[in-house]
Amino acid sequence: xxxxDSFVRKMRKALGGTDAPADTTRPFEWQxxxxxxxxxxxxxxxxGSESAxxxxxxxxxxxxxxxxxVVGATIPADVVDFAIVYKGAGVAAPAHGYGVDRVxxxxxxxxxxxxxxxxxxxxxxxxLDAAGVSVQEVxxxxxxxxxxxxxxxxxxxxxxxxxxxxxxxxGQELKEAIAAFQRKxxxxxxxxxxxxxAAVASLQRLKARQRAEEDRLQxxxxxxxxxxxxxxxxxxxxxxxxxxxxxxxxxxxDQTIAPTPVAALAGEKES
Amino acid sequence: MSRIATLVSRGVRVTVGPQAPGAAxxxxxxxxxxxxxxxLQRSEVPVDVAEFAxxxxxxxxxxxxxxxxxxxxxEILESTRLAALPREVRVAAVMASLExxxxxxxxxxxxxxxxxRALDDFVAAKEREVEALRSRDEGRxxxxxxxxxxxIKERGAEIEGLKRATDTGSNAFAQLRLRKKNExxxxxxxxxxxxxDGENPIPRS
Numbered sequence: 001x002x003x004x005d006s007f008v009r010k011m012r013k014a015l016g017g018t019d020a021p022a023d024t025t026r027p028f029e030w031q032x033x034x035x036x037x038x039x040x041x042x043x044x045x046x047x048g049s050e051s052a053x054x055x056x057x058x059x060x061x062x063x064x065x066x067x068x069x070v071v072g073a074t075i076p077a078d079v080v081d082f083a084i085v086y087k088g089a090g091v092a093a094p095a096h097g098y099g100v101d102r103v104x105x106x107x108x109x110x111x112x113x114x115x116x117x118x119x120x121x122x123x124x125x126x127x128l129d130a131a132g133v134s135v136q137e138v139x140x141x142x143x144x145x146x147x148x149x150x151x152x153x154x155x156x157x158x159x160x161x162x163x164x165x166x167x168x169x170x171g172q173e174l175k176e177a178i179a180a181f182q183r184k185x186x187x188x189x190x191x192x193x194x195x196x197x198a199a200v201a202s203l204q205r206l207k208a209r210q211r212a213e214e215d216r217l218q219x220x221x222x223x224x225x226x227x228x229x230x231x232x233x234x235x236x237x238x239x240x241x242x243x244x245x246x247x248x249x250x251x252x253x254d255q256t257i258a259p260t261p262v263a264a265l266a267g268e269k270e271s
Numbered sequence: 272m273s274r275i276a277t278l279v280s281r282g283v284r285v286t287v288g289p290q291a292p293g294a295a296x297x298x299x300x301x302x303x304x305x306x307x308x309x310x311l312q313r314s315e316v317p318v319d320v321a322e323f324a325x326x327x328x329x330x331x332x333x334x335x336x337x338x339x340x341x342x343x344x345x346e347i348l349e350s351t352r353l354a355a356l357p358r359e360v361r362v363a364a365v366m367a368s369l370e371x372x373x374x375x376x377x378x379x380x381x382x383x384x385x386x387x388r389a390l391d392d393f394v395a396a397k398e399r400e401v402e403a404l405r406s407r408d409e410g411r412x413x414x415x416x417x418x419x420x421x422x423i424k425e426r427g428a429e430i431e432g433l434k435r436a437t438d439t440g441s442n443a444f445a446q447l448r449l450r451k452k453n454e455x456x457x458x459x460x461x462x463x464x465x466x467x468d469g470e471n472p473i474p475r476s
Contacts (some may be wrong), residue, residue, distance in 0.1 A: 076443070077446070077447045078446060078447065079447075082450075082454050100461050100462070103461055104457065104461045107464060117464060121464040125465070138462075138465070139472065142458045142472070143472045146458050146459075149454055149455060152447075153447060156443075156444050157444065160440050160444045163437060163440050164437050164440075167433040167434070168433075168437070171430045174426045174429055174430050174433075175426075178423055178426050178427075181419065181422050182422075182423070185419045186419075188411075188415055189415050192408040192409075192411055192415075196405050199318075199401045199404050202318040202319055202401075203397055203401045205318075206319070206394060206397055207394060210391075213390055214273065214275070214387060214390070217274070217275055217341055218278070220341055220383070221275065221341065221344075221379070221380055222278075223286075223287070223348070223361075223365075224285060224286060224287050224376055224379075224380075225284060225285055225298070226284055227278050227283055228283060228284055228297065228300075229281075230281060
């Protein structure tokens, strides 16, 4: 037990600053004053014995709802550290500092590394005893944390379960909104396209009627008249060397058929 | 340029004879050189108007002199009374009618030209109207398609976000369960030093 004694001393020193047991050392009690009333029965394992219960107590058992205040609505499921969850659930380390985490550190202390489980438990119990801390408080702390975890998981499970159908419903609403919007706009596009097509078709029909009307007019007048042939104008040959005073010769050829004087027809126009 | 306008653009030669005494055998282009009618910007006459008379009226084509315009001439030519007769006879009948009415061939041609021009202007105006409508409607169609694309993009992004959130939530929860199990195991392991296995308040996960 020298190793144990050494560990206990170290622990005391670390916690109390002295090897001597603290004055505040309290007797080991299975039902710490700080813990609520018992709900069940538990057996505290006797140090050194793997199976024999040291005592019977249920002080670490709490009403189911005690630590369930977390619900974790504001804590994400991928929370980095469960300490946040415990804090959110109102689970604080006991005032004396001996919570389950502290005890876990003690159990993993390298001074105890070579010892078996029972020896390590005894060492820690001794240290707790020396610090006036009930193991029940540690167990209670562990249970509260466990409950906080369960509550947190349940809350997140609910959130996930609620989020999926909610998101799917919203997704469906959005798809329907897209389809409805598209139908409405497609109908507008369709109407506009039809309007263009109808206008173009009307114009085509009008052009066909115009051609027919022009044909009719042309057919009628062509029975009486024909176009005069194009007028051919013979251009004068350029003079190779023209003296400055020489004026260009007038046009020599005009093969156009002499038109009827307009004046003669003007009378008809006026009439 | 309309077909009649093309025909008379260099003047015309009268191909029928004999004509009324003193009638010209040619009609010069200058005779038809009336000022171009003001371009019709927009026609109130519908594109599918039943009769072109409304078009000519809108274009203010004057009534033919003494009722003898190109239409009257066509009417005489197509008369059932003359239907069986040779072309020359029908033409001669028309010329006789014109002479009797004191109307010259040039005046009839002038009437045909004005109607042809009016029709051309009407079609041109309708072409512009259709082009304006097409431009306006195609612009609107483009805007509508753009609206749809933006709407789909925005809503699609929201749908994707929801899917991602669902997947992320599921993954995060799966990870949480795993981490919670580890934490429970840790807590259980610590307490297992002090309580019997069956009495451990933290169940085996």
